[in-house]
Amino acid sequence: MxxxxxxxxxxxxxxxxxxxxxxxxxxxxxxxxxxxxxxxxxxxxxxxxxxxxxxxxxxxxxxxxxxxxxxxxxxxxxxxxxxxxxxxxxxxxxxxxxxxxxxxxxxxxxxxxxxxxxxxxxxxxxxxxxxxxxxxxxxxxxxxxxxxxxxxxxxxxxxxxxxxxxxxxxxxxxxxxxxxxxxxxxxxxxxxxxxxxxxxxxxxxxxxxxxxxxxxxxxxxxxxxxxxxxxxxxxxxxxxxxxxxxxxxxxxxxxxxxxxxQAVQIPRSLRLVLCDVDCGSQTPGMVKKVLAWRKERPEEADLLWSALQQGTEDLCAELKRLAQLEAIEEIKRENLRDTISTIRSLIREMSNKSGVPIEPPSQTELLDACCTVPGVVGGVVPGAGGYDAVVLLVEDNEKALVDLQNLLDKWKSTTESGSGIAKGRVSLLGVKQDVQGxxxxxxxxxxxxx
Ligand SMILES: Nc1ncnc2c1ncn2[C@@H]1O[C@H](COP(=O)(O)OP(=O)(O)OP(=O)(O)O)[C@@H](O)[C@H]1O
Ligand SMILES: C[C@@](O)(CCOP(=O)(O)O)CC(=O)O
CATH class of the missing domain: 3.30.230.10 (Ribosomal Protein S5; domain 2)
Known part of the structure; x- marks a missing residue:
């Protein structure tokens, strides 16, 4: 062997x-x-x-x-x-x-x-x-x-x-x-x-x-x-x-x-950055609750699901377009910003309608603050969402990461103080995207x- x-x-x-x-x-x-x-x-x-x-x-x-x-x-x-x-x-x-x-x-x-x-x-x-x-x-x-x-x-x-x-x-x-x-x-x-x-x-x-x-x-x-x-x-x-x-x-x-x-590419000038939110509570059963809401309100959910699917396709297409354009000219990221922000507002709608904290207010606050850093193009709550993490698309250079780190070092959420969720540090993980399996x-x- x-x-x-x-x-x-x-x-x-x-x-x-x-x-x-x-x-x-x-x-x-x-x-x-x-x-x-x-x-x-x-x-x-x-x-x-x-x-x-x-x-x-x-x-x-x-x-x-x-x-x-x-x-x-x-x-x-x-x-x-x-x-x-x-x-x-x-x-x-x-x-x-x-x-x-x-x-x-x-x-x-x-x-x-x-x-x-x-x-x-x-x-x-x-x-x-x-x-x-x-x-x-x-x-x-x-x-x-x-x-x-x-x-x-x-x-x-x-x-x-x-x-x-x-x-x-x-x-x-x-x-x-x-x-x-x-x-x-x-x-x-x-x-x-x-x-x-x-x-x-x-x-x-x-x-x-x-x-x-x-x-x-x-x-x-x-x-x-x-x-x-x-x-x-x-x-x-x-x-x-x-x-x-x-x-x-x-x-x-x-x-x-x-x-x-082949549908997935990221412009060379950008990278993913993950922020780990060290928080004391996780919401169990989020998937069950979202699916139960979808079953109860199929028409409303279908509209939202179609809009989010469109958001996913638009995001892939825009990332790919910029990755290909980047070889020729300096790229403008306004479309990408708008696409991410549309996806985020649809996720908040999903949160509100299902009553599940997919992008809870403390994460909205964190994402909004991160987006004020000049090198940050946008960000979302990844996967099932919740309180644990956010993922950002950031310019792949030292300055953008340092500016982001400075923001996170001082970060303190002002929302949900009575919710029983322990507010902790937000740390940047060292990981980024990797195409290879x-x-x-x-x-x-x-x-x-x-
Ligand atoms: N380094 C490791 N050595 C041995 N077993 C591991 C190791 N890392 C993970 N595991 C196994 O995987 C389990 C964790 O899996 P789980 O699906 O809960 O987490 P995850 O896959 O990291 O999280 P998520 O699905 O939220 O991304 C551990 O309880 C253990 O059984
Ligand atoms: C909610 C769901 O669509 C994504 C969960 O993603 P994560 O484990 O939070 O990264 C569940 C799944 O796809 O299995």
């Missing part, structure tokens, strides 16, 4: 939050240069037993992040059990489910899953807003357990599931890793979507997994019943159904996901960590 080192990017959904749950609409998602890295290698001192195999998973940036599994190939899918040798007190559903799905798929290809495996995980710092306790190479030790880490919402689980999927595939089917997995991206995508949905316990839109595999794109989701049909791991015929689904062999349920990479990494990436 080959040693494989890969990475997959995080994501930010710039436009199309909530709409992208419905196939009739699209989401504009950017891959980020914050990545999750995986190294898969054969364990050296493996005691081989012909029936049972061991997989040792470590995420050494976190305390006690060590899971030991034994696995047994079975007719309806590989069975996995977490062993008492694990140092972690908790399970890691994303790791465990991905192992079950990928090994089941490989077993179905009649690939000989021999020997014990070591899997090591490393994540770029910006996935967690934690003070680092120490740094080795380009990665930090966070000095906390994963459960106590404060996530910044960049899609760590999707990047993790995708990179484990690609790494295992590359380790057991070496030609799959050729040219950055180009001929196997769809297999990685389909398998990672299935595993990620199963680990989450629901079929989401999957834009985060698509960004992890393909990078930035205009995304249209797959029909959810595609994955529902696969059923639960271990159920009768699971291995066969998973295999047919992953390889798109079922003529009655073809994969209908749409990933348009899954990729091979140099063997040296994990030096000092394995």
């Amino acid at each position: 080959a040693t494989i080192t890969v990475s997959a990017p995080g994501k930010v959904l710039l436009a199309g939050g909530y709409l992208v749950l419905d196939r009739a609409y699209q989401g504009l998602v950017f891959g980020l240069d914050a990545r999750i890295y995986i190294c898969v290698q054969a364990a050296t001192n493996s005691e081989t037993d012909s029936n049972s195999r061991k997989i040792i998973v470590r995420s050494p940036q976190f305390e006690k992040a060590h899971w030991v599994y034994s696995y047994v190939p079975a007719k309806d899918g590989v069975r996995i059990t977490q062993s008492h040798e694990s140092e972690s007190d908790t399970r890691n559903p994303f790791v465990e489910t991905t192992l079950v799905y990928v090994l089941t798929y490989l077993f179905h290809l009649s690939i000989d899953l021999v020997g014990d495996l070591n899997i090591t995980i490393l994540a770029d710092d910006d996935y967690y807003s934690h003070t680092k306790s120490s740094t080795k190479g380009s990665f930090s030790k966070f000095g906390v357990t994963l459960a106590n880490a404060h996530k910044t919402g960049l899609g760590s689980s999707a990047a993790l599931v995708t990179s484990i999927t690609a790494a295992l595939l590359g380790a057991f089917v070496p030609h799959a890793a050729n040219s950055e997995f180009s001929s196997h991206q769809h297999v990685i995508h389909n398998l990672a979507q299935a595993a990620h949905c199963a680990a989450q316990g629901k079929v989401g839109s999957g834009f985060d997994v698509a960004a992890a595999v393909y990078g930035s794109c205009l995304y249209r989701r797959f029909t959810p019943s595609l994955l529902e049909h696969v059923g639960d791991a271990g159920s009768d015929g699971f291995g066969e159904r998973l295999h047919r689904c992953v390889e798109n062999l079922d003529p009655h349920r073809p994969w209908d996901v749409e990933v348009l990479k 899954i990729k091979m990494e140099p063997a040296g990436t994990f030096v000092g960590w394995i």
Whole structure:
């Protein structure tokens, strides 16, 4: 078995939050240069037993992040059990489910899953807003357990599931890793979507997994019943159904996901900037509430959804137009400003009508303040919105970032003081957009960590 080192990017959904749950609409998602890295290698001192195999998973940036599994190939899918040798007190559903799905798929290809495996995980710092306790190479030790880490919402689980999927595939089917997995991206995508949905316990839109595999794109989701049909791991015929689904062999349920990479571009003079709002509360059930409102008021919602879809398309088109024009002349950004501001006002309408704080007043205040900085073209609440983050389109130069940083250093919201939402610092994350999805990494990436 080959040693494989890969990475997959995080994501930010710039436009199309909530709409992208419905196939009739699209989401504009950017891959980020914050990545999750995986190294898969054969364990050296493996005691081989012909029936049972061991997989040792470590995420050494976190305390006690060590899971030991034994696995047994079975007719309806590989069975996995977490062993008492694990140092972690908790399970890691994303790791465990991905192992079950990928090994089941490989077993179905009649690939000989021999020997014990070591899997090591490393994540770029910006996935967690934690003070680092120490740094080795380009990665930090966070000095906390994963459960106590404060996530910044960049899609760590999707990047993790995708990179484990690609790494295992590359380790057991070496030609799959050729040219950055180009001929196997769809297999990685389909398998990672299935595993990620199963680990989450629901079929989401999957834009985060698509960004992890393909990078930035205009995304249209797959029909959810595609994955529902696969059923639960271990159920009768699971291995066969998973295999047919992953390889798109079922003529009655073809994969209908749409990933348009060429629709997405950003002018070279601009970059995305993410601001992490360190706040004490998150609104649970936002998706449920928005969808319930849409069901209750279909006509009103359809008008709003169409206008927002138009906003997404206009934003893609304007970014692309400016990116192409930029090579010839200095670009004017008024249209882009207007397009973003239209999307924002439609999101506020969605917030008001559904009663869900998608762009709550404190974020309106923050976004408005950021937009007064000369280098900031505009910004929105990404993804599902709420209190946690804003994303800005900013001129890609030192001055714009310094001016923005100065504003945020002094930032204090004046709204919602009685709402029970703890107002915290707003920090600039170091991430920006990255077009590339899954990729091979140099063997040296994990030096000092394995
Ligand atoms: N570095 C890591 N090592 C091991 N497991 C990780 C790591 N990062 C994330 N995970 C797994 O992913 C889970 C977090 O996934 P979750 O979907 O809640 O967050 P996210 O994908 O970062 O957030 P969001 O969907 O809001 O962008 C963790 O509980 C853990 O199971
Ligand atoms: C609300 C939704 O459309 C986007 C959620 O995005 P995020 O997890 O907030 O980045 C849900 C989804 O697409 O799965």
